Amino acid sequence: MNNQPIKSAHQGIKKVLAHIKIYQHIHRYLKSKLFRYSELFFIVLSIASIVISSFSWSVHYRTPLFGIIYFSAIIFTIEYVLRIIAAPANHPQMAGWKARLRYIFSFYGFVDFVAMLPFLLVYIYWNTNVAHLIVLPYIFIIFKLIRYSQSFRMIGEVLKDAKGELLTAYTACGILICFSAILMYYLERSAQPEAFGNIGDGLWWSIVAFTTVGYGDLYPITPLGRILSSVISLVGIAMIALPTGIISSAFLNVMQKKRKEKENQE
Numbered sequence: 001m002n003n004q005p006i007k008s009a010h011q012g013i014k015k016v017l018a019h020i021k022i023y024q025h026i027h028r029y030l031k032s033k034l035f036r037y038s039e040l041f042f043i044v045l046s047i048a049s050i051v052i053s054s055f056s057w058s059v060h061y062r063t064p065l066f067g068i069i070y071f072s073a074i075i076f077t078i079e080y081v082l083r084i085i086a087a088p089a090n091h092p093q094m095a096g097w098k099a100r101l102r103y104i105f106s107f108y109g110f111v112d113f114v115a116m117l118p119f120l121l122v123y124i125y126w127n128t129n130v131a132h133l134i135v136l137p138y139i140f141i142i143f144k145l146i147r148y149s150q151s152f153r154m155i156g157e158v159l160k161d162a163k164g165e166l167l168t169a170y171t172a173c174g175i176l177i178c179f180s181a182i183l184m185y186y187l188e189r190s191a192q193p194e195a196f197g198n199i200g201d202g203l204w205w206s207i208v209a210f211t212t213v214g215y216g217d218l219y220p221i222t223p224l225g226r227i228l229s230s231v232i233s234l235v236g237i238a239m240i241a242l243p244t245g246i247i248s249s250a251f252l253n254v255m256q257k258k259r260k261e262k263e264n265q266e
Helices: 004-031 033-053 056-090 096-104 107-115 117-125 129-134 137-148 150-161 163-188 199-210 223-265
Strands: none
Touching (some): 004 033, 004 056, 033 056, 033 137, 056 096, 056 107, 096 107, 107 117, 137 150, 150 223, 163 199, 163 223
16 A cells, blocks of 8 residues: 655645744744833834934034834834744644735735845945935834834724724715815915915815814915814814814723723633
């Protein structure tokens, strides 16, 4: 009896199990306190380097500051590669390539990719003006703090729970802003064509009035325009309060859920 197919199957199973162990080992390492604190250190160090490099007195320190950013990008590149490798451990129900694609095209995957751009591009464009432009998208690394901050993650849960209500509220706000912008344009275009030359100008006024910011660069001078502006400002106060109430309610719900989970664990 030929046992070769059975041996091949056993060998295949052993390889799969070995790969799973590797994924799980890397995944545990990425979740460890040592790795998280190290990542936080390099994230804060990179952000501090970007902030300091913007001051004129730091001109003599630009090279070491840029070196810190470059070295941090190397660390973030290693992290990005490890997360791609360990992606199947996060989604064991998926095929390995699907889990990796899901991570690559996720929000955190995008942020991790941007974080390693200096490492990939600075080597090519070193000592050119392009090298300084590469740092611009690098500011997205501040979003890496969300992954390691419980407070940021809680805010994300709150917005996720209230996304339906927030979408409804902001849709209503958008409709009112567009309506008032178009109406104000037709009311004011004859009286002050230089201020309300198009509906885009009306849209800018509408947003400023709706949010009650009131920059004063655009304002109506006709009686009807002033009446509309007053109504929009009053409605804006109520509409801005609506998303605030929704977020506050969702935040309390999330806090209560976490408190119950903590009590159940105890």
